Amino acid sequence: MKNKKYSMKKGFTLLEILLVVAAIGILAGIVIVAINPNKQLGATRDAQRQSNVNTILNAVYQYAIDNNGTIPASITTTSTAICKTGGTCTGLVDLGVLTASEKYITAIPADPTSSTANSSGYNILKTVNGRITVTAPSAEQGTISVTR
Numbered sequence: 001m002k003n004k005k006y007s008m009k010k011g012f013t014l015l016e017i018l019l020v021v022a023a024i025g026i027l028a029g030i031v032i033v034a035i036n037p038n039k040q041l042g043a044t045r046d047a048q049r050q051s052n053v054n055t056i057l058n059a060v061y062q063y064a065i066d067n068n069g070t071i072p073a074s075i076t077t078t079s080t081a082i083c084k085t086g087g088t089c090t091g092l093v094d095l096g097v098l099t100a101s102e103k104y105i106t107a108i109p110a111d112p113t114s115s116t117a118n119s120s121g122y123n124i125l126k127t128v129n130g131r132i133t134v135t136a137p138s139a140e141q142g143t144i145s146v147t148r
Contacts, residue, residue: 042140045112049122049136052109053146056082056095056122057134059104061148063097071132072097079125079135084108087118095124111138 064071074094083089085099085107098104111121123135127147136144 039141046136046139046141046144048112049139049144050146052111053122053134053136053144055105055109056098056124057132057146057148059098060095060124060132060134062104071126071130075124075126075132077126077128079123079133081119082108082122082124082134084110084118084120089118092119093124111136113138 060071060075072095074097076093080091080093083092083094083096085096089096095108099107108120109122114121121136121138123137125133127133131147133145133147135146
């Protein structure tokens with residue numbers, strides 16, 4: 001009788017493949033939770049809001065410097081939404097004097113998630129001591145507010 005050689009087939013078992021796929025799935029889940037894309041996108045939008053708040057405040061103070069310390073008359077002591085450039089400003093603060101002839105800014109910046117037709121998504125007020133505060137109430141990681 002001849003000796004039969006048993007050939008061993010090489011490859012992975014179904015169980016080994018399932019274990020590897022499960023391990024990769026668990027690691028991918030951990031990485032996605034660690035990265036947290038929603039938080040990262042919110043932080044990006046908040047950075048834009050911070051920039052916009054500073055832009056509006058700088059334009060108000062540049063206007064005041066050119067007008068002997070007088071700020072735009074539409075700014076009140078009540079926190080009120082700022083009107084978008086080209087919007088209907090009824091009940092909103094109209095800062096059109098800042099965008100006239102594009103002298104201070106070309107347009108009032110709008111909140112990245114603002115969907116209203118007339119409001120920029122930012123509020124402005126004048127304190128009793130004459131300081132100006134611009135806020136971004138829609139900020140995703142805490143209210144953004146700058147006072148000068």
